[in-house]
Amino acid sequence: MKLIHLYPREMNIYGDTGNVVVLARRLKWRGLPVEIAAVSVGDPLPHDADILLGGGGQDAAQGEIGADFAGRGAELRAMADDGLVMLTICGTYQMLGHEFITHEGRRIPGVGVLDIVTTGQAERLIGNNYVDTDDAGRLVGYENHSGLTDLGPGVRPLGSTQLGRGNNGRDQTEGAVRDNVIGTYLHGPVLAKSPQFADDLLRRALSRRGRDTDLEPLDDSLAEQAARVAAGRPR
Amino acid sequence: MNLLAVWLGKLTLMALRALGRRGNALPGLVVEKVFPSFLARAMARLPEGVVVITGTNGKTTTTKMIATILGERYRVLTNDTGSNFVRGAITATVEHATWSGELPYDVAVFELDEAWAVRFVALVPPRRALLLNVMRDQLDRFGEIDTTAGLLGAVAAATTGHVVLNRDDERVAALAGRTTAQVSYYGVAPELRALFPNDEELYGGPVFMSEHPASAELRGLPAGEQPYITLRFGGADHEVLLRADGPHNAQNAAGAVALALTFGMDTETVLHGLRNVSPAFGRGQSFDIDGRRLVLQLVKNPAGFRQTLRTLDGVTGADAIVVAINDDYADGRDVSWLWDVDFTGLVAPAIGDARRSTSGTRAADMAVRLRYDDVSVDEVEPDLEKAVRSAVEAVPEGGHVVVFSTYTAMWALHAILLRIGQAA
Numbered sequence: 060m061k062l063i064h065l066y067p068r069e070m071n072i073y074g075d076t077g078n079v080v081v082l083a084r085r086l087k088w089r090g091l092p093v094e095i096a097a098v099s100v101g102d103p104l105p106h107d108a109d110i111l112l113g114g115g116g117q118d119a120a121q122g123e124i125g126a127d128f129a130g131r132g133a134e135l136r137a138m139a140d141d142g143l144v145m146l147t148i149c150g151t152y153q154m155l156g157h158e159f160i161t162h163e164g165r166r167i168p169g170v171g172v173l174d175i176v177t178t179g180q181a182e183r184l185i186g187n188n189y190v191d192t193d194d195a196g197r198l199v200g201y202e203n204h205s206g207l208t209d210l211g212p213g214v215r216p217l218g219s220t221q222l223g224r225g226n227n228g229r230d231q232t233e234g235a236v237r238d239n240v241i242g243t244y245l246h247g248p249v250l251a252k253s254p255q256f257a258d259d260l261l262r263r264a265l266s267r268r269g270r271d272t273d274l275e276p277l278d279d280s281l282a283e284q285a286a287r288v289a290a291g292r293p294r
Numbered sequence: 295m296n297l298l299a300v301w302l303g304k305l306t307l308m309a310l311r312a313l314g315r316r317g318n319a320l321p322g323l324v325v326e327k328v329f330p331s332f333l334a335r336a337m338a339r340l341p342e343g344v345v346v347i348t349g350t351n352g353k354t355t356t357t358k359m360i361a362t363i364l365g366e367r368y369r370v371l372t373n374d375t376g377s378n379f380v381r382g383a384i385t386a387t388v389e390h391a392t393w394s395g396e397l398p399y400d401v402a403v404f405e406l407d408e409a410w411a412v413r414f415v416a417l418v419p420p421r422r423a424l425l426l427n428v429m430r431d432q433l434d435r436f437g438e439i440d441t442t443a444g445l446l447g448a449v450a451a452a453t454t455g456h457v458v459l460n461r462d463d464e465r466v467a468a469l470a471g472r473t474t475a476q477v478s479y480y481g482v483a484p485e486l487r488a489l490f491p492n493d494e495e496l497y498g499g500p501v502f503m504s505e506h507p508a509s510a511e512l513r514g515l516p517a518g519e520q521p522y523i524t525l526r527f528g529g530a531d532h533e534v535l536l537r538a539d540g541p542h543n544a545q546n547a548a549g550a551v552a553l554a555l556t557f558g559m560d561t562e563t564v565l566h567g568l569r570n571v572s573p574a575f576g577r578g579q580s581f582d583i584d585g586r587r588l589v590l591q592l593v594k595n596p597a598g599f600r601q602t603l604r605t606l607d608g609v610t611g612a613d614a615i616v617v618a619i620n621d622d623y624a625d626g627r628d629v630s631w632l633w634d635v636d637f638t639g640l641v642a643p644a645i646g647d648a649r650r651s652t653s654g655t656r657a658a659d660m661a662v663r664l665r666y667d668d669v670s671v672d673e674v675e676p677d678l679e680k681a682v683r684s685a686v687e688a689v690p691e692g693g694h695v696v697v698f699s700t701y702t703a704m705w706a707l708h709a710i711l712l713r714i715g716q717a718a
Binding site for chain 2: 067068071072073074075076077080081084097099117118119183185186187200201203205246247248251252281282284285288289292293294
């Protein structure tokens with residue numbers, strides 16, 4: 060299986076690189092070969108990939124990669140239409156939308172893979188968070204963002220949050236999904252304490268290739284214990 | 295100086311200590327509320343003014359180095375407990391003032407938390423500042439790294455005499471433009487530069503090479519049987535046996551020397567002071583427990599943890615390793631930073647046989663992190679005392695236990711270790 064790690068140098072300050080580590084190890088432990096392609100500014104996007112991962116970065120980094128990312132719009136939309144599995148966190152999630160309107164009112168166009176619009180504000184939404192989903196159970200992580208994201212009809216929420224502020228602090232939704240494209244504000248990294256979600260992504264990728272989606276069970280008792288503890292900690 | 299303020303602070307401190315509390319913060323908080331101008335007035339009477347040390351990593355150890363070096367010539371007031379909010383500086387001041395309200399010191403050397411440093415310099419413009427580095431740390435407080443750099447910029451801007459900057463940290467070096475004070479730099483030799491990656495460089499970003507000359511430069515690290523670091527300053531190389539492990543502390547020593555040089559101190563005095571520096575609280579402190587040596591290492595963020603892991607490369611190694619991760623406010627609620635530390639080195643041949651355990655509120659999180667680096671964990675024990683006791687029991691007499699610990703776990707462990715063993 061081939062994983063694309065998008066902008067590993069620029070979008071990495073919230074530990075989301077861990078999502079790449081989690082997926083790679085879970086494949087390796089099951090004896091499934093895995094290859095990781097790092098794609099930075101100017102690098103071509105491999106067309107034979109199975110999963111694309113992108114994380115959160117600083118506002119300045121989002122500026123640095125902005126033009127490069129915008130230039131990949133048509134390619135990314137085609138990949139999404141083709142069923143490529145994408146897990147995008149925070150800044151990369153925002154940029155997959157139609158646009159990001161900064162706190163100062165500047166409009167930064169996104170690539171339109173997800174039917175979402177994000178508006179910046181002064182206050183940051185920060186704290187421990189967990190999200191209940193239909194497909195992958197409870198996801199446990201940490202949110203830290205100043206953009207408020209509103210979902211359009213072309214996506215559905217990834218899940219709902221009671222503890223956290225979620226997409227926008229108003230409607231209890233968190234994240235967005237269309238086809239195999241998923242965006243969320245959950246750092247943590249989210250896959251570390253949500254092993255069911257990690258395997259759900261792997262199954263989506265296997266199924267897209269028409270391959271057997273039976274994954275050998277792993278001992279996830281530590282991750283489940285960590286998730287229970289984290290969900291009970293102060294925000 | 296305001297006698298009432300001193301008495302209020304001292305009495306509060308005595309009351310707290312009588313209750314068995316550390317009292318590093320509350321006396322200062324009380325004085326600050328009742329006498330807001332106390333600190334500025336007290337500091338204005340120091341002939342050599344105030345030195346502020348701030349940055350993400352190395353504040354406490356570097357402050358201790360500077361206080362020790364300056365102590366060769368001056369009477370130094372310092373907050374050496376790591377209590378680094380404004381209230382910590384006030385507490386140190388009232389504690390060390392006399393009951394008659396005198397402050398018998400020449401200079402104050404304060405480490406300050408990045409955000410509180412900005413509040414401090416608004417009250418007391420420092421004469422000198424040493425700005426260490428800006429790393430990913432406590433983003434639940436600061437949001438992002440560039441915000442932290444802005445805080446250090448405010449400190450540079452408020453400093454009246456001399457700002458010493460780490461030339462090898464691009465964000466810090468850029469702060470030269472923010473101040474009208476004199477600026478000098480410290481740094482590491484180009485051939486050592488790769489040992490000190492910032493957060494961007496860790497992910498393969500280009501290595502920032504500064505062109506600024508350094509008034510103190512780290513030119514050599516201990517290697518093999520050779521335990522000395524080499525520092526170049528005053529036109530010559532000097533070998534120093536530093537009692538603080540790890541490349542990061544050798545780098546901090548260069549910063550401390552560069553700051554001491556702004557006082558016009560001579561080479562021999564600086565070297566004499568530097569050799570006398572003992573480990574700061576919880577930063578490589580050793581304890582003896584039933585004939586086993588336990589070393590406590592504070593870890594707070596990815597860069598610091600990566601550097602501190604390198605201390606395991608030393609000749610002593612480790613027979614047991616405990617990683618204690620708490621997630622209280624002072625630790626940072628968000629523990630995702632553990633994923634930016636590479637732990638695969640823990641199974642390297644030299645230390646691969648060590649017993650490994652995790653502890654603290656996020657013991658399970660830490661165990662998950664290790665597992666994903668294919669590092670097996672022998673025990674997950676959230677209770678700090680139980681974790682330390684079982685690690686000590688698992689190693690033979692004369693053996694070594696290394697405990698990596700976040701901030702609040704370190705305080706708790708320090709108390710536990712003094713109860714079940716003694717400082718070594």
